[in-house]
Amino acid sequence: ELRGVIALDGPSGTGKSTVARRLATLLGAGYLDTGAMFRAVTLAVLRAGVDPTDEVEVTRVAEGVDLRMSTDPADQDVRLGDDTVNAEIRGQAVTLAVSAVSAVPRVRELLKLHQWRIVDEACAGRGGIVVEGRDIGTAIVPDAPLKVFLTASADARARRRTSQDAAEGRKSTLDATRADVERRDGLDSSRAASPLRPAEDAVWLDTTDLDVEGVLDRILGLVDERG
Numbered sequence: 138e139l140r141g142v143i144a145l146d147g148p149s150g151t152g153k154s155t156v157a158r159r160l161a162t163l164l165g166a167g168y169l170d171t172g173a174m175f176r177a178v179t180l181a182v183l184r185a186g187v188d189p190t191d192e193v194e195v196t197r198v199a200e201g202v203d204l205r206m207s208t209d210p211a212d213q214d215v216r217l218g219d220d221t222v223n224a225e226i227r228g229q230a231v232t233l234a235v236s237a238v239s240a241v242p243r244v245r246e247l248l249k250l251h252q253w254r255i256v257d258e259a260c261a262g263r264g265g266i267v268v269e270g271r272d273i274g275t276a277i278v279p280d281a282p283l284k285v286f287l288t289a290s291a292d293a294r295a296r297r298r299t300s301q302d303a304a305e306g307r308k309s310t311l312d313a314t315r316a317d318v319e320r321r322d323g324l325d326s327s328r329a330a331s332p333l334r335p336a337e338d339a340v341w342l343d344t345t346d347l348d349v350e351g352v353l354d355r356i357l358g359l360v361d362e363r364g
C-alpha cells in the first residue's frame with residue numbers, strides 16, 4: 138500500500154500515463170493525470186475562441202473553468218462542467234495549443250491549487266496517489282518520498298505516441314508525431330514558469346528498451362526499498 142505521493146515526471150511519449158495508471162491500480166492508490174488538466178483548460182480556451190498565446194484572455198478563461206477530475210485509475214473521466222471531454226482533449230487542436238496555455242503563470246497557479254486539493258483528498262482517502270506530469274517533483278509536491286523521471290529516445294517516444302494514436306482512432310504519422318513531440322518538449326523545457334526538468338532527488342529511468350512491465354518492476358522495486 139502506498140503512503141503519500143509518487144511523482145512521475147518526464148517528456149511526452151515516455152509511457153508515463155500507462156505506467157502511472159497501472160502503478161496506482163497495483164498499489165490501490167489514486168491517480169492524477171495533470172497533463173489532462175492543462176489539456177482541458179486549453180480546450181476551454183479554444184472553445185471560447187481565445188488565442189492560446191494571449192495571456193490575459195487565457196487567464197480569464199482559466200479562472201472561469203469548472204474542471205472536474207477523477208482520481209480513480211479505473212475511471213478517468215475529465216469534465217468541463219457536465220461535459221465529458223476525454224476524447225476531445227487528446228485531439229490535434231488541443232495538442233497544438235497546450236504548451237502555450239500551460240506556459241501562462243496564472244494557469245499554472247490555478248491548477249497547482251487544484252492539484253494540491255486533489256492530492257490532499259486522495260492521501261486522506263486512499264492513503265496515496267500517483268501524480269503524473271512535468272513539474273510534480275519540482276513544483277507541485279517537492280517533498281514527495283519517491284520521484285521518478287522517465288526518459289526515452291526521441292524515436293521510441295514518437296513510436297509510442299503514434300501507436301497510441303492509432304489505438305485510440307486518431308490519424309497520425311511517425312514523422313509528424315516525432316516533430317510534435319520534439320516541439321512540445323522544447324516549449325515545455327524552455328518556459329519560465331516551472332519548466333519540464335528533473336528534480337535533483339529524482340530517480341532517472343530510461344524506458345527506451347523497457348516494456349510497461351519492465352518499468353513497473355523497477356518502480357515497484359523503488360517503492361519497496363523506501364518502505
Ligand code: C5P
Pocket residue numbers: 149171172173175176235236237239240269270271272273321325
Ligand atoms: O502529459 P501530456 O502530454 O498530456 O501533457 C500535455 C501538455 O500539458 C504538456 O505538453 C505540457 O505543456 C503541459 N503540462 C505541464 N505540466 C504538467 C503536465 C502537463 O505543463 N504537470
